[in-house]
Amino acid sequence: MYNKILVPTDGSEGSKIALEHAKGLAEKYSSEIHLLYVADVRTHNTGEIIPNLVAELEKIGEESIESMKESLEGVEGIKDSVIKGIPHREINDYADEKDIDLIVMGTHGRTGLDRILLGSVTEKVVRTSNVPVMTVGRED
Amino acid sequence: MYNKILVPTDGSEGSKIALEHAKGLAEKYSSEIHLLYVADVRTHNTGEIIPNLVAELEKIGEESIESMKESLEGVEGIKDSVIKGIPHREINDYADEKDIDLIVMGTHGRTGLDRILLGSVTEKVVRTSNVPVMTVGRED
Numbered sequence: 001m002y003n004k005i006l007v008p009t010d011g012s013e014g015s016k017i018a019l020e021h022a023k024g025l026a027e028k029y030s031s032e033i034h035l036l037y038v039a040d041v042r043t044h045n046t047g048e049i050i051p052n053l054v055a056e057l058e059k060i061g062e063e064s065i066e067s068m069k070e071s072l073e074g075v076e077g078i079k080d081s082v083i084k085g086i087p088h089r090e091i092n093d094y095a096d097e098k099d100i101d102l103i104v105m106g107t108h109g110r111t112g113l114d115r116i117l118l119g120s121v122t123e124k125v126v127r128t129s130n131v132p133v134m135t136v137g138r139e140d
Numbered sequence: 141m142y143n144k145i146l147v148p149t150d151g152s153e154g155s156k157i158a159l160e161h162a163k164g165l166a167e168k169y170s171s172e173i174h175l176l177y178v179a180d181v182r183t184h185n186t187g188e189i190i191p192n193l194v195a196e197l198e199k200i201g202e203e204s205i206e207s208m209k210e211s212l213e214g215v216e217g218i219k220d221s222v223i224k225g226i227p228h229r230e231i232n233d234y235a236d237e238k239d240i241d242l243i244v245m246g247t248h249g250r251t252g253l254d255r256i257l258l259g260s261v262t263e264k265v266v267r268t269s270n271v272p273v274m275t276v277g278r279e280d
Contacts, residue, residue, distance in 0.1 A: 001164045021272060024141045028168055102274075107266075126247075126266055126275050132161060134242075134274040135266050 006034045006100040008091045011064035014106025014119065018136045019068055022104040023075060031101075032077035035068050036094055037061030038087040058082050088124035095131050103129060107137030146174045146240040148231045151204035154246025154259065158276045159208055162244040163215060171241075172217035175208050176234055177201030178227040198222050228264035235271050243269060247277030 007022045009015035026033050039057035061082040072078055079098075083090055095103060105122045126133050147162045149155035166173050179197035201222040212218055219238075223230055235243060245262045266273050 001161075001168075021141075028141075123266075126263075132274055132276040134272055135269075136272040 002029045002031050002101045004034060004098060004100045004102075005029075005031045006036060006091070006095055006098070006103045007068070008036045008038065008087070008103065008105055008121070008125070009061070009064050009068060010037070010087075010119070010121065011060050012106060012119075014137050015064070016068070016071070016106070018104045018106040018134075019071060021134060021136050023072060025102070025104070026075050030076070032079060033072060033075055034094070034098060034100065035065050035078065035080040036091065037065055037082045038090040039082065039084045040087055041084050042086060054084055058084070087121045088128065091121070091125050092128055092130070095129065100131055102132050102134060104134045104136065107135050142169045142171050142241045144174060144238060144240045144242075145169075145171045146176060146231070146235055146238070146243045147208070148176045148178065148227070148243065148245055148261070148265070149201070149204050149208060150177070150227075150246075150259075150261065151200050152246060152259075154277050155204070156208070156211070156246070158244045158246040158274075159211060161274060161276050163212060165242070165244070166215050170216070172219060173212060173215055174234070174238060174240065175205050175218065175220040176231065177205055177222045178230040179222065179224045180227055181224050182226065194224055198224070227261045228268065231261070231265050232268055232270070235269065240271055242272050242274060244274045244276065247275050 002025055005022050005026055007019055022033055025031060039054050039061055041054055065080045069078060105125060107119050107122050122135055142165055145162050145166055147159055162173055165171060179194050179201055181194055205220045209218060247259050247262050262275055
């Protein structure tokens with residue numbers, strides 16, 4: 001049922017909690033886990049592209065994915081990608097291209113405001129995804 | 141991991157697609173499935189309570205749950221409730237009270253506008269839930 005599970009990460013604590021659920025499901029369904037970091041090519045204030053920032057984000061993405069891979073010890077079939085783009089679009093495109101069966105995402109829910117505001121990327125993916133999306137966040 | 145799965149229903153096609161995922165997970169995790177219909181005590185335009193409408197909704201809820209139970213043949217431990225209230229609040233309260241591990245909900249995604257607008261109850265639950273929420277909808 002869930003042969004391929006996509007876990008988009010933004011390097012946050014929320015992504016790690018999502019990963020625990022994805023790992024549990026992968027063990028049960030013998031799923032591949034696809035880790036994806038999208039370096040956002042937009043600056044949030046101006047819409048301009050700032051090359052250095054994107055390069056910095058890519059570095060964060062690579063580190064985040066390395067750390068996630070460590071906590072996936074025992075899971076067969078881990079794929080990882082760091083790409084540039086507009087996160088929710090790239091996530092949906094990736095899911096379509098790779099025939100992903102389930103997306104598992106954090107909602108960043110930790111502190112005050114974050115508990116109210118669902119991560120905006122997660123929200124956009126929930127709204128637009130062609131595949132089921134599991135959102136994980138406020139528990140623990 | 142997912143001992144108790146809550147499937148809120150509003151009688152729509154989206155709820156049925158959600159139920160298929162819940163059933164698959166329940167078979168894998170030997171989970172209980174909790175079916176919940178909340179008859180919305182508000183009218184959406186005025187905020188007034190219209191008793192007949194609520195009674196009518198409760199009837200719809202009971203029919204919807206009966207039909208869902210038929211498609212759950214083979215699943216052990218099905219619970220069902222039809223209650224009155226404000227849907228997303230009752231769903232969250234139910235999840236807290238019954239120690240639900242996962243909520244599976246439809247996003248109503250079928251026709252044009254519905255494909256864009258996530259069901260507003262689902263959206264509120266995703267934003268406010270203390271437990272993971274799987275949203276299912278636009279596929280197939």
